[in-house]
Amino acid sequence: MPELPEVETTRRGVDPHVVGRRILALSVHEPRLRWRVPDNLPDLVQGQRILHTGRRGKYLLLGLESGTLLLHLGMSGSLRVLAAETPRVLHDHFDLLLDSGVTLRFNDPRRFGSLHYTTENPQEHPLLKRLAPEPLDEAFNAEYLWRITRKRKVAIKQLLMNSTLVVGVGNIYASEALFRARIRPRRQARTLTRSEVARLARAVRTVLKLAIRVGGTTLRDYVGADGNPGYFKQKLYVYERAGEPCRVCATPVKQIAQGQRSTYYCPRCQK
DNA sequence: ACGCCCTCCTGTTGGC
DNA sequence: TGCCAACAGGAGGGCG
Structure with missing residues (x-):
């Protein structure tokens, strides 16, 4: 998507x-x-x-x-x-x-x-004015992520998908960023440490930039303006890989539900 | 302020 | 084979 x-x-x-x-x-x-x-x-x-x-x-x-x-x-x-x-x-x-x-x-x-x-x-515009800073701008950094996570009990994965806090990250890249940051998706946002927040801010930026570089992720429908699919699917670590071996440690990838959406993570790599 | 639930719509998949 | 429920990448709006 x-x-x-x-x-x-x-x-x-x-x-x-x-x-x-x-x-x-x-x-x-x-x-x-x-x-x-x-x-x-x-x-x-x-x-x-x-x-x-x-x-x-x-x-x-x-x-x-x-x-x-x-x-x-x-x-x-x-x-x-x-x-x-x-x-x-x-x-x-x-x-x-x-x-x-x-x-x-x-x-x-x-x-x-x-x-x-x-x-x-x-x-x-009403649809844009409440949006969070762009994740590829300077304003989106460890300090910002630290600040918005401090008092929130919501699961970190759901926080990543709240567009008033973080924009541009949907179901695919939320799971992928958390894998790269080695953080479990169900962790309450406020329990993240300084170093975890720093890793996550970096992971969000990295995963979005890498995906842009290869034209995004095509799972089903998506095609770019030229009609071509994106190739990031080949680089996904966990998304839609339930039961398959983690690309880092070979432990089977887990799938859970959070807020009616599927989340994927490696139970060994992510703490 | 925050967190949760509902909604919009069509197409595909999987179970019985 | 057919039917039907569940689910799929988003996010605004309303409620407690």
């Missing part, structure tokens, strides 16, 4: 095809996404030039002349760069047609994705 590395991969794939292009039309085929796409959105963006792309957490941003488009890929979404005449397939929900003959086409079987437009500073 699209977590930070998949969204960043999509942004990088899309960027050279869209910056400087003009939007000929936004065609919404299915407005019923996570939030209904407003009927007047096509009128608002038509004719505008795309000035830059950006990302905030798992939101992909397209900076236009008079505003910003905010796209979330949800659980099963992908945004592809295609020739405008490419036939649509099931679950293609909108097309952003550009003056180059290319279209940005959004496909999302589960419709948990979303598309918003704002003419204000996008960082002040």
Whole structure:
């Protein structure tokens, strides 16, 4: 599923095809996404030039002349760069047609994705303004993680997936970061020591950067803007490896449930 | 402030 | 083979 590395991969794939292009039309085929796409959105963006792309957490941003488009890929979404005449397939929900003959086409079987437009500073948008610091920015460091973990009883894995505390980390990278930091996912956040917090902050950054480098993780649906899958699946230590030998110590990987989500860890490597 | 539970939707898988 | 429940990568909103 699209977590930070998949969204960043999509942004990088899309960027050279869209910056400087003009939007000929936004065609919404299915407005019923996570939030209904407003009927007047096509009128608002038509004719505008795309000035830059950006990302905030798992939101992909397209900076236009008079505003910003905010796209979330949800659980099963992908945004592809295609020739405008490419036939649509099931679950293609909108097309952003550009003056180059290319279209940005959004496909999302589960419709948990979303598309918003704002003419204000996008960082002040209700969906973005409460998000935690970017994990690849300086502000996300051991000191920050130490501070937010001190009084929290919640399991550290669930804390990693709370976007007001840490952004960009979903179910896959939470398990992977905890493995790399050698910390058990069920540990209460406040019980982590200084050195564990430092290892975890580093592990989050490392795992996200490595995943970006290989185009993200494709388990089922995800493809980048060019239609290619990501290759980080081959580098997963624990995710979806229940019963298989730990790549470090060969102990069988365990699977547990936390908040209705699967978590994977090595009972020997992680304390 | 925090923690928990529910919800949105479709597709796939596994058990009986 | 068919049916059905459980589950799948997110996260906002509401409640106590």
